[in-house]
Amino acid sequence: MAEDRKWPGHLDPVVEEFRACFDAMERYELLFGYAKLHPSPLPQEEWNDDNQVHGCQSRAHVICSVDESGGFLLRGGADAQIVQGLMAVTAIAVNGMNPSEVAEMEPDYAEAMGIRSSLTPSRANGFLNMFKRVREEAALFQ
Amino acid sequence: MALDIEAIRGDFPILRRTLPNGKKLVYFDNAATSQKPQCVIDAMSRYYEEYNSNAHRANHTLADEATTALESARERISSYFGTSPDQMIYTSGATEAINLVAYGWARENLGEGDVVVLTEMEHHADIVPWQQMSIDKGVEIRYVPIDTESFTLDMDAFEVALDGASLVCVVHTSNVLGVRNPVENIVEMSHSVGARVLIDCAQGAPHERIDFDSLGADFVAISAHKMAGPTGIGCILVKRDAMAEMGPFMTGGSMIKRVTTEGSTFQEGHAMFETGTPRIAEAIGWGAAVEWLDQFDMREIHNHINDVASWTAARMREIPGIRIYGDPEREDSSGAVSFLHESIQSQDLALLLDEGGFAVRTGHHCAQPLMDALGVPSTNRASFWIYNTMGEAESFVEYLGQVVERFA
Numbered sequence: 001m002a003e004d005r006k007w008p009g010h011l012d013p014v015v016e017e018f019r020a021c022f023d024a025m026e027r028y029e030l031l032f033g034y035a036k037l038h039p040s041p042l043p044q045e046e047w048n049d050d051n052q053v054h055g056c057q058s059r060a061h062v063i064c065s066v067d068e069s070g071g072f073l074l075r076g077g078a079d080a081q082i083v084q085g086l087m088a089v090t091a092i093a094v095n096g097m098n099p100s101e102v103a104e105m106e107p108d109y110a111e112a113m114g115i116r117s118s119l120t121p122s123r124a125n126g127f128l129n130m131f132k133r134v135r136e137e138a139a140l141f142q
Numbered sequence: 143m144a145l146d147i148e149a150i151r152g153d154f155p156i157l158r159r160t161l162p163n164g165k166k167l168v169y170f171d172n173a174a175t176s177q178k179p180q181c182v183i184d185a186m187s188r189y190y191e192e193y194n195s196n197a198h199r200a201n202h203t204l205a206d207e208a209t210t211a212l213e214s215a216r217e218r219i220s221s222y223f224g225t226s227p228d229q230m231i232y233t234s235g236a237t238e239a240i241n242l243v244a245y246g247w248a249r250e251n252l253g254e255g256d257v258v259v260l261t262e263m264e265h266h267a268d269i270v271p272w273q274q275m276s277i278d279k280g281v282e283i284r285y286v287p288i289d290t291e292s293f294t295l296d297m298d299a300f301e302v303a304l305d306g307a308s309l310v311c312v313v314h315t316s317n318v319l320g321v322r323n324p325v326e327n328i329v330e331m332s333h334s335v336g337a338r339v340l341i342d343c344a345q346g347a348p349h350e351r352i353d354f355d356s357l358g359a360d361f362v363a364i365s366a367h368k369m370a371g372p373t374g375i376g377c378i379l380v381k382r383d384a385m386a387e388m389g390p391f392m393t394g395g396s397m398i399k400r401v402t403t404e405g406s407t408f409q410e411g412h413a414m415f416e417t418g419t420p421r422i423a424e425a426i427g428w429g430a431a432v433e434w435l436d437q438f439d440m441r442e443i444h445n446h447i448n449d450v451a452s453w454t455a456a457r458m459r460e461i462p463g464i465r466i467y468g469d470p471e472r473e474d475s476s477g478a479v480s481f482l483h484e485s486i487q488s489q490d491l492a493l494l495l496d497e498g499g500f501a502v503r504t505g506h507h508c509a510q511p512l513m514d515a516l517g518v519p520s521t522n523r524a525s526f527w528i529y530n531t532m533g534e535a536e537s538f539v540e541y542l543g544q545v546v547e548r549f550a
Contacts, residue, residue, distance in 0.1 A: 024497050028494060032549060079489075
């Protein structure tokens with residue numbers, strides 16, 4: 001996986017865990033689990049128009065920042081567990097990274113995880129819009 | 143004679159397909175758009191293969207054949223809706239039909255303080271044009287609320303709202319709730335106070351035979367694509383005296399009598415409102431669709447759909463955490479079953495159902511004021527039509543139960 005992957009190496013075990021699932025429903029079940037284990041969730045009280053990710057049928061909100069050591073921090077929340085789960089995986093990927101690396105990242109890990117529906121823009125389930133917003137905000141911290 | 147659902151399914155090639163994950167398609171998104179029978183696909187292909195040409199524009203053979211087909215379709219469609227071709231204006235669908243009433247009739251006849259009565263049950267297509275008319279012309283909009291226990295219109299409030307009304311716009315059948323409104327009563331009550339009436343039949347026409355002349359409404363909006371026809375075409379049926387009060391909406395080619403550098407004169411009747419090249423293939427396809435539908439008794443179709451929807455709703459109510467919005471078990475309800483699960487978000491549920499092959503709709507269904515009245519941001523909606531079977535309903539309920547057990 002190391003040669004062709006376009007995501008940070010520390011995400012490999014997560015991608016592998018999804019790849020090992022028996023079928024799509026098991027992957028969704030795992031994603032629901034990750035939604036509950038979001039490393040940097042954004043509580044609903046902090047959801048507002050400014051941090052809303054537009055273009056999603058479900059509600060999704062992100063706040064990006066850089067900590068004192070220069071590491072990127074993605075805090076996010078969504079009412080749909082599939083989007084929240086993908087946000088959690090994304091946070092695992094990008095938290096602590098250099099913002100310039102985040103700005104260059106591609107969302108391929110979701111496809112590699114086998115979450116087919118997350119990569120179809122017409123479904124507008126929020127992941128790609130969320131990812132685009134994270135990348136744009138990361139570019140501002142460079 | 144009972145409907146032969148398997149034979150009907152045989153007319154729809156798309157129902158034989160499987161999804162990329164290998165699951166067989168179960169199409170329960172009919173309130174968004176219905177599937178198309180082979181005869182509709184063939185009629186449209188034949189036009190493009192054999193006589194594609196612009197209508198009303200030339201004397202050559204192909205143009206004559208295209209014009210004849212376009213006008214034959216108008217005769218067939220208007221006859222299907224119980225009226226004559228001169229009372230039918232082709233539009234792109236129900237949305238354009240309602241906009242045509244707003245910009246063609248209301249803009250000419252309503253002004254500051256005139257009252258337009260709407261309901262909370264309306265699709266955005268029957269709200270936003272009137273809000274724009276309120277901005278442009280100063281008309282007052284009154285909304286009739288729904289009773290959120292029975293999911294029906296508050297008819298006492300309707301009677302109060304009618305006072306001084308110039309126009310009443312009501313949806314025949316709710317795309318969210320499946321509730322059929324008492325449109326005959328609404329037409330009578332509205333006319334008794336001198337108001338014109340627009341009935342949005344986008345959802346009603348696929349479920350019962352709309353007879354325009356008997357119904358007595360001044361305007362009826364219809365979309366083809368929800369009743370086996372193609373997308374991109376519909377019509378507004380307009381009473382002759384109401385059409386005489388209308389002015390042009392879109393202007394340009396086809397709708398003129400004479401254009402000079404000083405100004406233009408316009409055609410009369412429906413021709414004044416059909417600007418530019420007509421949707422010829424789509425009209426021909428819609429004509430084929432009503433001919434296909436005409437072989438059935440719409441009461442039998444309604445009963446079949448209502449049986450499947452009411453059985454499904456009753457079983458769904460037994461699944462823990464499922465709440466249904468609407469009353470699909472009512473005899474006059476259409477096939478829409480809107481629902482939510484108390485802990486599985488609607489988008490998640492739709493994707494999980496899709497994984498099982500079940501196509502259902504999720505969102506606000508272009509009815510946000512209704513969502514506000516119901517106190518929810520969105521719903522899932524399974525909507526049934528003529529080709530859906532009790533077997534599909536059984537597999538849906540079983541799968542939904544498994545999803546809830548696994549993900550709630």
